Amino acid sequence: MTKRVALVVYPGFQMISLAAMSVFEIANFGRDTPLYEVLTVSVEGGLVKDSAGISVATETIGRRHYDTMLVAGATYVVPTEPDLVDALKRFAPNVRRIGSICSGAFVLADAGLLEGRRATTHWGQASALRQQHPDVVVEEDRIYVNDGSIWTSAGMTAGIDLALALVEADYGSEIARETSRLLVVHYRRTGGQSQFSTLSTLEPSSDRVRAALAYAREHLREPLSVEQLAAQVHWSARHFSREFTLQTGLTPAKAIEKLRLEAAQALLEAGEASIARVADVTGFGDEERMRRAFVRTLGKPPQALLREARERMRA
Structure with missing residues (x-):
């Protein structure tokens, strides 16, 4: 009908x-x-x-x-x-x-x-x-x-x-x-796909905070503690955490999670078949931790994005 x-x-x-x-x-x-x-x-x-x-x-x-x-x-x-x-x-x-x-x-x-x-x-x-x-x-x-x-x-x-x-x-x-x-459009952008990239939306005013974010994106596999990021820009951990949150509206930990989610999502949508490998290279460490972050933020587990990516590739 x-x-x-x-x-x-x-x-x-x-x-x-x-x-x-x-x-x-x-x-x-x-x-x-x-x-x-x-x-x-x-x-x-x-x-x-x-x-x-x-x-x-x-x-x-x-x-x-x-x-x-x-x-x-x-x-x-x-x-x-x-x-x-x-x-x-x-x-x-x-x-x-x-x-x-x-x-x-x-x-x-x-x-x-x-x-x-x-x-x-x-x-x-x-x-x-x-x-x-x-x-x-x-x-x-x-x-x-x-x-x-x-x-x-x-x-x-x-x-x-x-x-x-x-x-x-x-x-x-x-x-x-x-x-x-x-x-002649993509089939289709997933509902959980970000409207914009993490780095483009945080827009901190300080060169040091921008440098810390850039460093984090290139080193997602590492722990990326506040102390590690602060050391990269030669600030104390306390001062770095305060300035980072003030300028970006996110805590360092939340911003790092967003960067990791963005990177993991890109790998899955490109067809990376191993959930464990994605969790490893993006710094989540284990599949369950990554799954919880995906469900909490995107409303679906990594496996769902991988299935959708495979469907698009078969189209």
Whole structure:
């Protein structure tokens, strides 16, 4: 049976959100019966202008029943229209799954649909989402997050990854792979893949802290204690720990774990088959310690990333 997917837009939405809908369109190619019917809807229907002033034709949100409803993102977070909040509250119980692209997570949260849920959004807006909605478990270092019937994605092109994941959930990995090939995009970035690299986001102001991070990345196999890092930059351990945390927002231990996770994830997604070897060369030391770090941070064990990497290589 054809599944009806609706993208919910509103004045000022970001046009790139429409790219996610192309995934469902392309999934229909070459099939006698379409897998998806794709619609663009808004509270009042008619033409809706995006953030660049381009108008998009929409249907009124309440005209049909939907299998999947995705809320578009915006370049800047703007207050959600009360009518849109009311509409989402009214229709969400009758939709099999509902999701958001980029800052669309704020719209879902304003409608109370993310309460107690895990969710993500554009990394630059994650802090604001956490502050405005402390009842939401914000996982800013994710491409997309699935929590039950709720799906949320990171910014901009991550909506394509989310849509491919939805196609895979509906019809399996082969159809999702076919769709990604037609779109000429990767099949697919895993939900746990980082939105950005650890070193690019910490941005310490001190050359010494930057030097310590660079040293750590090149020596992940070593213990990398505070004392070892402090000695590299000729500071006392106490002063180094205080300055590091002040400048990066993370303790040295947490930053090192992020670097190790990033390196381990890259090895697994490149097809490194030995979990034990990855744990060794990235400094986790043993498989169980690495597994706990993966599950705690990425929501899945290393074995899951390895399976996904093998599927991509077979595609």
